[in-house]
Amino acid sequence: MKFFIDTANLDQISEAQSLGILDGVTTNPSLMAKEGITGEKNIIDHYKKICSIVDGDVSAEVISTDFEGMIKEGETLAALHPQIVVKLPMIKDGIKACKYFSDKGIRTNVTLVFSSGQALLAAKAGATYVSPFLGRLDDISTDGLHLISEIRHIYNNYGFETEILAASIRHTMHVIDCAKIGADVMTGPLSSITGLLKHPLTDIGLAKFLEDYKKGN
Numbered sequence: 001m002k003f004f005i006d007t008a009n010l011d012q013i014s015e016a017q018s019l020g021i022l023d024g025v026t027t028n029p030s031l032m033a034k035e036g037i038t039g040e041k042n043i044i045d046h047y048k049k050i051c052s053i054v055d056g057d058v059s060a061e062v063i064s065t066d067f068e069g070m071i072k073e074g075e076t077l078a079a080l081h082p083q084i085v086v087k088l089p090m091i092k093d094g095i096k097a098c099k100y101f102s103d104k105g106i107r108t109n110v111t112l113v114f115s116s117g118q119a120l121l122a123a124k125a126g127a128t129y130v131s132p133f134l135g136r137l138d139d140i141s142t143d144g145l146h147l148i149s150e151i152r153h154i155y156n157n158y159g160f161e162t163e164i165l166a167a168s169i170r171h172t173m174h175v176i177d178c179a180k181i182g183a184d185v186m187t188g189p190l191s192s193i194t195g196l197l198k199h200p201l202t203d204i205g206l207a208k209f210l211e212d213y214k215k216g217n
């Protein structure tokens with residue numbers, strides 16, 4: 001399972017990278033705005049900074065909603081760095097753009113996916129990643145994990161190579177449940193990764209080991 005961090009915060013990206021288990025970064029316009037990164041030039045510079053911190057894939061989202069606009073933006077983004085994956089919205093022109101990029105060997109992440117039908121279309125269009133939004137479904141009393149598992153089932157049926165990128169992950173149990181289902185990737189906040197470290201018995205056990213070591217010295 002690949003671990004991506006879902007943020008545009010450079011300190012958090014660096015911290016996750018320093019753990020040695022980070023496989024990539026996902027961003028979106030809201031996450032950029034949260035860090036105060038606005039305007040095309042600043043956003044482009046920020047993507048370059050992110051690519052210099054991590055070794056893996058960095059999803060960069062287009063703002064256009066029409067085919068021509070998405071192609072123009074996506075080509076600019078893809079040319080920034082080999083690690084960039086063009087993130088496209090799950091709308092009709094997004095699917096057309098996904099097929100266009102896939103035919104050209106440019107990697108894509110189809111985002112804002114909330115149904116297995118949408119995920120099927122993304123796979124048919126040759127998406128590298130499909131991003132079902134788990135947490136946002138849970139937010140409206142709909143079973144987000146069920147969607148991940150349905151997509152896994154459908155992709156397995158046909159051997160689709162599109163990777164399931166479980167997005168909108170909110171906490172550690174989402175990560176574990178997605179791993180059980182067989183999602184290829186998870187993307188979430190730093191806390192959803194570092195939270196996996198925690199167990200009180202580990203802390204108690206370590207304290208006892210160190211205490212006993214001191215007794216013997």
Ligand code: G3P
Nearest residue numbers: 006026028135136167168
């Ligand atoms: O990767 C998708 C993500 O950015 C959405 O997460 O927490 O805003 O639903 P959230």
